Amino acid sequence: MAGNQDHFKIDANGKVYEVDFNYVRDNVPLDWFFEHMLDAKAKPAAGAVRYHICPNPECAASSIHSVKVSVKDGGWLCYACGKQGDVIAAAAFYWSKTHREAGLELMRADIDMLKHYIPPKPEDAIQRDDSALALVLQKVAEAVPYPCKDALKYFAGRGISEAVAREASERGILITIPNDPFRAKSFLTEVVGQELMVKAGLWKPDKKAPACAFRPLWFRSQSHCAAEFRLMRDVKEGEKKAMRYGGKSPWIWEGTTDEFMIVEGPIDMLSAVEMGSKRTIFTLPGCENWEPEWFTMMAEKNVLMALDPDKPGFAAVQNLMPVLQALDTKLGNYNPPNRVGDLNEQLKHMRGLLR
Ligand SMILES: [Zn+2]
Known part of the structure; x- marks a missing residue:
């Protein structure tokens, strides 16, 4: 031109x-x-x-x-x-x-x-209030102290026992709401109220229902000011399996030894517990989603990295390694022979749940 x-x-x-x-x-x-x-x-x-x-x-x-x-x-x-x-x-x-x-x-x-190029438009930024989100999570956790039947059924299909699911609830990590979006919506309206849901950024004021009503498995993060909301079934094409709200925060399942295991996502965390690990399961909200300061508690400890055996998982191990080495950890990488996939895949395999 x-x-x-x-x-x-x-x-x-x-x-x-x-x-x-x-x-x-x-x-x-x-x-x-x-x-x-x-x-x-x-x-x-x-x-x-x-x-x-x-x-x-x-x-x-x-x-x-x-x-x-x-x-x-x-x-x-x-x-x-x-x-x-x-x-x-x-x-x-x-x-x-x-x-x-x-x-x-x-x-x-x-x-x-x-x-002639039309740029993609960002969605409206949600003004969220983390203390409101923490309050929503607290109210719902108090209203449903144990995992609902549908959740237990879903977990069973993934090899996770009722005992582990219940303990996750008792530890304040797992929160479940009704597995039917209409019931979930009325439950949330009654227990939390629309106003607080909007304030927490969970309910867009122009929407008929909050997105989290469609994702009944809630995993509350360590900070209690963040959570992941997941579907309680297999994902359909083009669907988002999970949504996260709140600040960046891990899940930490405190173990009975002073050793650690690093996994990605709450299902792998529960799978590690189900498979009998007594380590503290330190769970990343995503394998690229962490802060170096999180790991200072692991200084000089035995740390097993058990991220997914795929490209992002391998990359995350590479990125985590220098951070953990600087803390003088005794570092190991979980890599059993014939590893079939992530920890949950392995658990399902052990339980004979894979076709
Ligand atoms: Zn880059």
């Missing part, structure tokens, strides 16, 4: 010596770069759009089902490698070029095509 010539300066030898970075930022949408250059699929989230591919080639793609890069107001941030920046920084990382070279390359993008 002829118009582009005004936005960079060329010296007598035809070499570009200055790029108008603001012009690039204003004309090349960051989401366009993710969608068209990285071939990433936009996942609108509250207040931001998420992607599973990082522009940093050393970080690259996570599982298509997870997301690690957040794009907001023309800036991106990767939760896995910590890199961030604008569209020029993204291009510079991706093409392994200087910012100037990357800026220049971006200016060659077809302006007409960019004009």
